Amino acid sequence: MIAAPDRTPLSRAFFDRPVLEVAPDLLGRTLVRHTPDGPIELRLTEVEAYDGPNDPGSHAYRGQTPRNSVMFGPPGHVYVYFTYGMWHCMNLVCGPPGKASAVLLRAGEITEGAELTRVRRLSARNDKELAKGPARLATALDVDRSLDGIDACAPADSPMTVLHGTPVPADQVRSGPRTGVSGEGGVHPWRFWIANDPTVSPYRAHTPRRRRT
Secondary structure, three states, X not given: OOOOOEEEEOOHXXXXXXXXXXXXXXXXXXXXXXXXXXXXXXXXXXXXXXXHHHOOOOOOOOOOOOOOHHHHOOOOEEEEEEEOOOEEEEEEEEOOOOOOEEEEEEEEEEEEOHHHHHOOOOOOOOHHHOOEOHHHHHHXXXXXXXXXXXXXXXXOOOOEEEEEXXXXXXXXXXXXXXXOOOHHHHOOOOEEEEOOOOOXXXXXXXXXXXXXX
């Protein structure tokens, strides 16, 4: 018999570690998004690590700005950014304050509240596509910049909580280059995913965006 996922919330100490330790350890954990319509639960299946000043691919590589300030704060907080003028993406901050490292949540399996996500993800062909990719995950969970800075390690009244879930055995974790990241930041094998999981997004190399003429 398969044991039920552990419902214990992850402590702040879990996130107060180097980002390359936290990122693969998030696989299999349960993310709970508390909405006015009810909870949505997601099993994390794919993430990417970003290591602040040591990482040209990180938003914090060149220092603190109003946009990335949450990354410089306490671990266990949520960093949300808006990209390409269309999509939000969600990260969990790691390491001690001032370190500015974070894990991008790239994909997951909706395990509860799928009916609440389907209305936001009308283009999904099936439930495995509801949160298959970072923008899709944020859309499915109704995440926008209003959640930037919330504490995922706060009491139960927080809009977001991360539970212990069911950690993934090391032999089921895969790693490779980050998706869509250009330059020196694109070569790091800092994307982690669960092997053969159907909710993991496909790898895509960076393609320069061309301005419309």
